[in-house]
Amino acid sequence: MGGVVAIFLTGRILIQDFFEPPIVLEGRVQNLREKGTRQVEYFADIAGRPVKVTTPVYERLKFLPVVRVEVGRGSDYVYKIEYLAN
Numbered sequence: 903m904g905g906v907v908a909i910f911l912t913g914r915i916l917i918q919d920f921f922e923p924p925i926v927l928e929g930r931v932q933n934l935r936e937k938g939t940r941q942v943e944y945f946a947d948i949a950g951r952p953v954k955v956t957t958p959v960y961e962r963l964k965f966l967p968v969v970r971v972e973v974g975r976g977s978d979y980v981y982k983i984e985y986l987a988n
Contacts, residue, residue: 918976
């Protein structure tokens with residue numbers, strides 16, 4: 903039963919990410935943070951919305967804090983990023 907639920911939730915996230923238009927956010931990055939000890943996940947608040955980012959993007963956001971991003975609707979991961987002038 904648990905496997906069916908996991909497949910359903912994963913499938914739902916993928917469908918939202920690939921078949922629905924992304925969320926577009928533009929603004930200043932705030933509250934950069936890490937969660938986890940073994941497998942660290944990186945988060946940032948962009949235009950007041952928490953999003954997940956990869957390690958290279960996380961490192962760049964420390965120095966380039968004004969961005970325009972496209973975020974997947976299901977996963978809240980940043981898929982496309984454009985760094986704007988400070």
